[in-house]
Amino acid sequence: MAEIWHRYESLILFDPDLGTEATDELIARAKEYITNESGRILKTDRWGIRDLAFVMKGRTKAYYVLLEFAGPTRAATELDRRLNLLDTVLKFQTIKLEKRIDPDALPEEPQEGAPAPASEPGPTEAESGPEDPAGAPSETGSAEGAEAAAPEGASEEHVS
C-alpha cells in the first residue's frame, strides 16, 4: 500500500509584471514541484491578469493560475513550501478537494487547457462538484493561520 492520495487545487497569484515567458516558466516550475513528489497535474487554468480586490504587496493586479492536481500530502506541502520561497508569487491558496482518491482511477489529462477568459473564472465548473460532499472538503493541514479563522476548514493561505 503506497501513499494515500488526495485531490487538491491551488490558486496561485503571480506577479503581473513578469513577461509571458517568465510566467510560463514559473508555472512549469510549480508543476514540477508537484510531479517531483509523484503528484499528477489534472488541470491548468490560466485566468490571466485580474484586478485584485485590495492592494497586495503594492500590486493592484495579479496573474491568476489555477492548478488542479492529485498526489500524496507531501506533493501539496512541497508545493506550498516552494511557492513561499518565490518572491514572484504574491499569494497562493491550496485547497483539498477530495480526500482519499484512487490514483489509478484518475483521468489522463496532463495537457494544458486553453487560456480561460481573464474576467470570468467560469469554466472551472468541473471541480466544483466534489467540493460539497457534506463537509468533506478540508484544506491542506499546514495552517499558517494568517487571518482567516473560518469554521471547520479554515482555508489557509500562505503569504509568500
Next chain:
Amino acid sequence: MVNPYRRRRRRKVCRFCVDPSLPLDYKHPEVLRQFLSERAKIVPRRISGNCAYHQRRLAREIKRARNVALLPFTELP
C-alpha cells in the same frame, strides 16, 4: 387575533436551495458578492434568508475568496 401592525412579508428562501445550479464556490466571486454588504461584510442569514447549511458554506467560500483577493475584506461604501 391578527396584529394590525404586522405587515405580511415575503418569505425568504435560500437561494442555493432554490437554484442548485448556482455555484457556491470561491472561484465565483460575482455570486458571493451578492451576499456581502456595502462594507463587504457577510450578510447574516437573518437578512439573506439562506439556510444554515448553505450559509456555512457561503461563509467559508467568501473567506477563501478574500484570501486570494477575489473579494475584499473591507470596503468603503
